[in-house]
């Protein structure tokens with residue numbers, strides 16, 4: 001059975017987005033943004049095909065069966081430097097669903113809590129000086145070493161770091177084991193999801209420079225106030241439905257094929273061809289759906305399967321297919337564990353704390369859910385990447401982390417753990433190794449109706465919501481450009497640049 005999704009009028013193009021994660025949602029938002037934002041001349045009928053029951057992908061939630069509480073699989077945070085993610089939630093009218101904190105709390109067993117707050121008047125990157133001074137568990141010699149390392153990093157262009165791991169670069173710049181374990185590793189492992197031995201220094205630089213040194217508000221932390229399933233799985237879907245986007249849930253795409261003859265970017269310009277009905281999509285419901293353009297916005301594993309099954313003829317397309325599948329199959333996945341803890345009281349007055357020198361990496365405190373008060377006070381501990389407790393049982397991990405929390409918050413030593421759950425996603429993020437960075441796929445493919453989106457796409461970002469949003473916007477821009485007539489005003493890009501840098505930051509930081 002072949003389905004005509006929406007019976008579009010002749011000038012409306014049928015765009016199918018495969019995958020309703022953050023990348024797919026961002027693509028749908030960009031394609032349906034108002035004329036004011038896009039100067040768009042072509043109208044699109046946008047359909048999202050999503051294999052799960054709801055949207056959001058890895059940024060999702062579950063209902064804990066025993067307490068009835070809704071919890072995110074894993075706490076997600078964004079930073080002030082995530083300009084595209086912030087713009088996306090703003091565009092959807094969901095900015096109030098995130099709290100924004102300028103100050104970070106760092107805990108270390110030797111000194112307890114230290115505040116990390118950017119200086120309010122010193123120009124970036126000098127604003128970091130006072131923030132670094134606030135970390136009580138670092139000696140003056142260690143702080144000096146870190147400042148020297150930060151300076152070297154600012155003076156080194158990203159391109160020069162492509163073939164180096166973060167561990168190699170840190171060792172070459174005299175960042176010893178203690179400085180690494182107290183400063184660099186906690187930041188890099190949390191942001192990149194893997195050990196400095198495995199990640200590229202170019203990605204590490206992105207985190208440190210864009211996330212801290214480049215602008216005063218870059219290191220602000222944005223934390224969702226509602227569950228991710230409420231924000232992305234309900235509220236953003238509702239905005240998109242109002243904009244005319246159709247969602248088909250529980251619909252898994254099995255294959256995507258050219259409808260008739262293969263059309264590649266080497267073929268004549270789209271304006272001279274009939275681009276309608278370029279492709280046909282086979283779903284798990286044994287139906288086929290015709291479309292003019294497809295944005296493939298799945299995880300890297302699903303993308304690899306679907307790209308492998310494409311029936312292509314031209315040599316250039318076959319070479320791209322092999323190269324892309326090889327790159328995606330070479331990805332080394334990295335785990336993230338969330339420990340969901342319901343206690344009989346709050347552990348601390350702080351909403352979140354970076355934990356240094358402990359098995360726990362971050363502690364988030366959400367308090368009591370008034371809809372479900374009997375469940376207790378909800379806390380989540382996040383542990384990124386492989387660690388020495390990776391092979392321990394869930395019970396051992398809980399015991400270890402609870403011991404750490406009781407030491408960290410002695411005033412809450414009597415706190416009782418009412419209920420817990422440990423959720424590990426073994427392929428939470430991809431490891432941004434120098435090898436993968438060198439072959440990371442781009443949005444553009446040699447097939448003019450197919451565009452790639454997803455956090456794995458080449459955006460300069462590690463596996464983050466910001467990377468996913470940028471990839472979705474880049475794919476939407478390619479779709480819009482396909483139908484752009486030279487007689488109208490140019491299509492403005494929907495991808496926003498990073499935070500603007502002041503004069504001193506521009507002078508200090510080489511890009």
Ligand SMILES: Cc1cc2nc3c(=O)[nH]c(=O)nc-3n(C[C@H](O)[C@H](O)[C@H](O)COP(=O)(O)OP(=O)(O)OC[C@H]3O[C@@H](n4cnc5c(N)ncnc54)[C@H](O)[C@@H]3O)c2cc1C
Nearest residue numbers: 019021022023051057058074076077253302428454455465
């Ligand atoms: C535990 C954990 C913690 C994280 N913490 C953070 C954080 O704090 N901050 C941050 O910025 N990022 C974080 N991330 C990363 C972030 O979640 C991802 O980078 C982002 O959500 C990826 O979005 P995506 O759309 O590219 O991919 P996905 O979220 O993987 O979305 C792909 C979608 O495609 C669907 N799909 C797959 N195959 C098919 C098919 N054949 N047909 C139809 N649909 C299909 C999937 O069901 C899914 O909904 C975390 C990730 C995890 C797992």
